[in-house]
Amino acid sequence: MQILSGLSLAEIEKITDELHASKFRARQIHNWIYLKSVKTIDEMTDLSVKFRDELKKIAKVTDIKIKVKQVSSDGTIKYLLEYPDGECVETVLMRFDNRANLTACVSSQVGCAVNCSFCATGKRGFIRNLSYKEIIEQVLTIQRDTGLKVTNVVFMGQGEPLLNLDNVLKAMEIFNENFQIGARRLTVSTSGIIPQINKLAELDMQSTLAISLHAPNHAIRSKLMKIEDKYDMKSLHAALKNYVEKTGRRITIEYLLIKDINDTTESAKELANYLHDLKCNVNLIPYNPTSDNDYQRPSNNSIMKFKYLLEHSGKKVTVRLERGSDIDAACGQLSGKAKQ
Numbered sequence: 001m002q003i004l005s006g007l008s009l010a011e012i013e014k015i016t017d018e019l020h021a022s023k024f025r026a027r028q029i030h031n032w033i034y035l036k037s038v039k040t041i042d043e044m045t046d047l048s049v050k051f052r053d054e055l056k057k058i059a060k061v062t063d064i065k066i067k068v069k070q071v072s073s074d075g076t077i078k079y080l081l082e083y084p085d086g087e088c089v090e091t092v093l094m095r096f097d098n099r100a101n102l103t104a105c106v107s108s109q110v111g112c113a114v115n116c117s118f119c120a121t122g123k124r125g126f127i128r129n130l131s132y133k134e135i136i137e138q139v140l141t142i143q144r145d146t147g148l149k150v151t152n153v154v155f156m157g158q159g160e161p162l163l164n165l166d167n168v169l170k171a172m173e174i175f176n177e178n179f180q181i182g183a184r185r186l187t188v189s190t191s192g193i194i195p196q197i198n199k200l201a202e203l204d205m206q207s208t209l210a211i212s213l214h215a216p217n218h219a220i221r222s223k224l225m226k227i228e229d230k231y232d233m234k235s236l237h238a239a240l241k242n243y244v245e246k247t248g249r250r251i252t253i254e255y256l257l258i259k260d261i262n263d264t265t266e267s268a269k270e271l272a273n274y275l276h277d278l279k280c281n282v283n284l285i286p287y288n289p290t291s292d293n294d295y296q297r298p299s300n301n302s303i304m305k306f307k308y309l310l311e312h313s314g315k316k317v318t319v320r321l322e323r324g325s326d327i328d329a330a331c332g333q334l335s336g337k338a339k340q
């Protein structure tokens with residue numbers, strides 16, 4: 001049985017050829033899958049009933065299952081999705097009331113090998129990579145379920161996208177070409193895998209690169225993120241400078257704020273110093289509690305003070321709105337486990 005979701009136009013043409021149908025049929029099927037997000041072949045109403053019956057014998061729209069769906073009081077929707085091998089990942093849809101944007105936060109791996117101390121995903125360890133089809137299926141599932149068109153995709157769900165780079169790049173290409181989501185509306189977030197950042201620089205990536213920095217210096221970062229011992233902040237700085245130079249793009253620096261650990265005035269100044277010659281915006285993420293550690297979220301006052309100090313250094317700073325925390329869908333709370 002062929003799964004239509006994830007196929008390119010050329011791949012769908014192979015199926016229509018097999019059924020001795022014209023290439024135009026392939027284009028129609030492609031539109032139903034990517035732009036109209038149908039759940040079944042029967043909904044492809046501009047194909048004849050006879051042709052649909054033939055198609056149904058050899059193909060179906062998807063083999064992914066929605067295991068759990070939770071809707072937050074702020075409208076965020078979290079899905080626990082199950083692939084045919086039984087592995088599950090979470091995908092989150094965020095709506096921002098004041099804009100027409102619908103942002104899908106997708107997972108790139110089941111589990112994650114990087115194991116940052118503050119993150120629920122890392123606690124599971126690495127289980128497997130997702131194929132590019134499994135990545136785009138997450139967005140298709142959201143579109144099929146809500147009937148809405150996703151406008152932005154962020155690789156900020158489970159997994160380290162740069163440790164599954166080939167599939168992530170292929171998925172981005174498909175988002176771009178089949179879903180008509182512009183490169184600038186795609187964001188890849190990484191804990192800082194330097195060789196792959198260099199590769200993205202060479203590829204002249206035009207999507208947004210977001211770096212999970214989370215600390216102002218080596219000592220604090222290595223306590224929070226083991227990856228610092230492999231790819232340290234100094235080498236990361238050089239890689240980011242090179243990236244900005246090669247691509248001309250401004251990067252996003254993500255900085256998790258944890259009470260008394262990295263939220264002090266001294267940390268803000270040290271961070272400003274580290275970033276001063278990097279073309280970047282800063283996104284502050286107040287820590288979202290997970291059950292596995294004792295970290296705490298700073299008070300709103302210290303968040304605002306930290307923001308002010310960084311802005312004073314000339315950076316554009318935003319504080320990430322907390323989305324869906326009542327359903328454990330906020331950053332770092334995705335574990336991929338069904339809580340039933």
Ligand code: SAH
Nearest residue numbers: 119156159160189190191212287288331332
């Ligand atoms: N692996 C990639 C992308 C997924 S994580 C990365 O680490 O960048 C998406 C963002 O959520 C990262 O910036 C991550 O550091 C952050 N995050 C992880 N745990 C968190 C928590 N408990 N509270 C808030 N943000 C968290």
Ligand code: SF4
Nearest residue numbers: 112114115116119122
């Ligand atoms: Fe992996 Fe990112 Fe979580 Fe770190 S923060 S464990 S890199 S998913």
